[in-house]
Structures are given as C-alpha cells and as structure tokens.
Amino acid sequence: MRSYTGPDGETHFEQMETELAPLEFIPGMPVMDVSVPAATQAVVFARLRAGWYGDYHPTPRRQFVFTMAGEAEVTVIDGETHWMRPGAVWLTEDTTDKGYRTRVTSAGDWLIALVWLAGST
Numbered sequence: 001m002r003s004y005t006g007p008d009g010e011t012h013f014e015q016m017e018t019e020l021a022p023l024e025f026i027p028g029m030p031v032m033d034v035s036v037p038a039a040t041q042a043v044v045f046a047r048l049r050a051g052w053y054g055d056y057h058p059t060p061r062r063q064f065v066f067t068m069a070g071e072a073e074v075t076v077i078d079g080e081t082h083w084m085r086p087g088a089v090w091l092t093e094d095t096t097d098k099g100y101r102t103r104v105t106s107a108g109d110w111l112i113a114l115v116w117l118a119g120s121t
Contacts, residue, residue: 001082002091003059003074003100011058011076011094039118048072048102048110058099059092061120066090070110073103084110 006012020033050070056077067088074090075081077098083105084090094100104110 001088002093003076004093005095005097009097010078011097011099012078013076013080013082016091041116041118041120044114044116046112046114048104048112050104050107050109052102052104052110054102056098056101058095058097061095062091062093062117063120064089064091064115064117066113066115068111068113070104070108071106072110073105074100076100084112 002014002016003011004014018035020035022031023034025032025034048070065084065088067084067086067090069086071086072084073081074084077100082090
C-alpha cells in the first residue's frame with residue numbers, strides 16, 4: 001500500500017505491486033526473485049502502545065512502514081481505511097498535506113520497522 005498527496009492536495013491510498021526478477025543473489029545458491037534496490041537512509045524500530053491515537057498528520061518523511069506485530073487502523077481524509085497487520089508494507093509519501101490518522105486497534109502494542117528512504121528529511 002502507498003499513501004501519497006494527490007492533485008487535490010489530499011492524502012490517498014493506492015495498492016502497489018513490486019516487480020521481482022530472478023537473480024543469483026547469493027553466489028552458489030539457487031536463484032531468488034529480487035526487487036530493484038531502494039536507497040535508504042536509516043532503519044528505525046518503533047512501538048506504539050495499545051490504544052495510541054494520532055489525529056490527522058502528514059508523514060514526517062518518505063518511508064516504508066513494516067508491521068511486525070499488533071494492528072493499526074489508518075484512515076485518510078476521504079474516509080478510506082486500511083488495517084496494518086503483521087506482514088503489511090506501507091510506503092508513506094504524503095509529506096505536505098493533512099495526511100492520515102492512525103489508531104492502534106490491537107490489544108497489544110503495534111511494533112513497526114520504519115525504513116527511511118534516501119533523500120528524505
């Protein structure tokens with residue numbers, strides 16, 4: 001999933017597919033399907049406690065959000081909602097608008113890995 005700022009100046013969601021191509025990634029091992037590399041700046045791990053709520057806000061930088069445990073509900077201004085469950089990958093690019101609101105919906109904490117993309121502040 002991706003959140004981005006549309007021509008209307010608001011945050012929207014879109015489903016994305018990542019192309020994978022066969023590559024001998026590990027010399028001498030069977031071929032793996034691998035994506036094109038993305039330049040990164042940092043990896044940050046975060047825990048949002050059960051019940052955490054953040055009202056509408058833009059993302060602070062372009063980043064991937066990987067859900068490792070727990071669940072969060074993310075809603076954009078037009079009401080479209082997605083649930084970030086373990087294994088979910090979310091690319092946030094909506095740095096200049098009202099953004100989205102986030103609410104941890106699981107009984108436990110929402111554990112995420114944030115991969116800051118190169119060139120982001």
